[in-house]
Amino acid sequence: MNPGITQRVVSRMDDGCPPRSIHDELAIEEPLEIRVAGDPVAVTMRSPGEDARLAVGFLFSEGIIASIEDVGRVFHCGRPGTEGYGNAIDVLPAPGHNLDIERVSASRRGTLTTSACGVCGRQDVADLVARCSVLPPGPEIPAELLIKSIDGMRRIQPTFTHTGGVHAAAAFDRDGRTLVCCEDVGRHNAVDKAVGALLFDRLVGASAGPVLLAVSGRASFEIVQKAAVAKIPVVASVSAASSLAVDLASDVGITLAGFVRRKSFNLYAHPERVAQ
Numbered sequence: 001m002n003p004g005i006t007q008r009v010v011s012r013m014d015d016g017c018p019p020r021s022i023h024d025e026l027a028i029e030e031p032l033e034i035r036v037a038g039d040p041v042a043v044t045m046r047s048p049g050e051d052a053r054l055a056v057g058f059l060f061s062e063g064i065i066a067s068i069e070d071v072g073r074v075f076h077c078g079r080p081g082t083e084g085y086g087n088a089i090d091v092l093p094a095p096g097h098n099l100d101i102e103r104v105s106a107s108r109r110g111t112l113t114t115s116a117c118g119v120c121g122r123q124d125v126a127d128l129v130a131r132c133s134v135l136p137p138g139p140e141i142p143a144e145l146l147i148k149s150i151d152g153m154r155r156i157q158p159t160f161t162h163t164g165g166v167h168a169a170a171a172f173d174r175d176g177r178t179l180v181c182c183e184d185v186g187r188h189n190a191v192d193k194a195v196g197a198l199l200f201d202r203l204v205g206a207s208a209g210p211v212l213l214a215v216s217g218r219a220s221f222e223i224v225q226k227a228a229v230a231k232i233p234v235v236a237s238v239s240a241a242s243s244l245a246v247d248l249a250s251d252v253g254i255t256l257a258g259f260v261r262r263k264s265f266n267l268y269a270h271p272e273r274v275a276q
Helices: 051-061 143-155 158-163 187-200 221-229 243-252
Strands: 005-012 020-027 030-036 039-046 071-076 088-093 167-172 178-184 212-215 234-237 255-261 264-269
Touching (some): 005 158, 030 051, 039 051, 051 187, 051 221, 143 167, 143 178, 143 255, 143 264, 167 187, 178 187, 187 212, 187 221, 212 221, 221 234, 221 243, 243 255
Parallel strands (some): 212 234, 234 255
Antiparallel strands (some): 005 020, 030 039, 071 088, 167 178, 167 212, 255 264
16 A cells, blocks of 8 residues: 555545445544754654655755765655654765755754644744845746646656645646656655755756646645755646745745636746746
């Protein structure tokens, strides 16, 4: 069975019929403590699976690592088969590298980051903006790619198909090829998993790397921030964009599209990248 899915017995209520017991498939939500060289950095509520991608993507978004070359080893703490195994993961620096966990503000370190949270505990949003360098113009992409990215993401969401209870983030290259698609109960975790996968594949900032990040749910500030750090110039969302997301996208040179459905969408920032 999919490691992110479990079953529970529920009472099914249908109009005009007596309740009946059925087995329903649910998305699993469990805590993951992310450590750096044994030092706890954050606890996030996530869907189990792809934990190494999640941890590396999170640390990259936080500015603790600059590239995958900073990372030596990523492993689950404890012993297999013991209670709680798999819910703590440690990231060790590569030889000769130092990972500065003080980049995560004291108000955030060691605290709970829920599956709905992206900037929880931050004392100042300015420290996030400061790490988002302005992306250069281009590349120009066809409007059709925006539409196909959302459709393509939806077709490769097995956990959502079974449970309807997870978000997804998918990265595409300029030819519309899917580079990675990740699911999680938290939309920010899904993005961190996708970015982590791109880092492991050494595609962040590469010429063959992603030009578009498709996300389920709304396009919030932290989604745009994660895309900016990963140098992904276009973000497409199935839902709305928040005001701060639009402001950040405008400032850092990201094309932000929302309500991407069927053959229509809104372009909130830098529409010049999208060719009709």
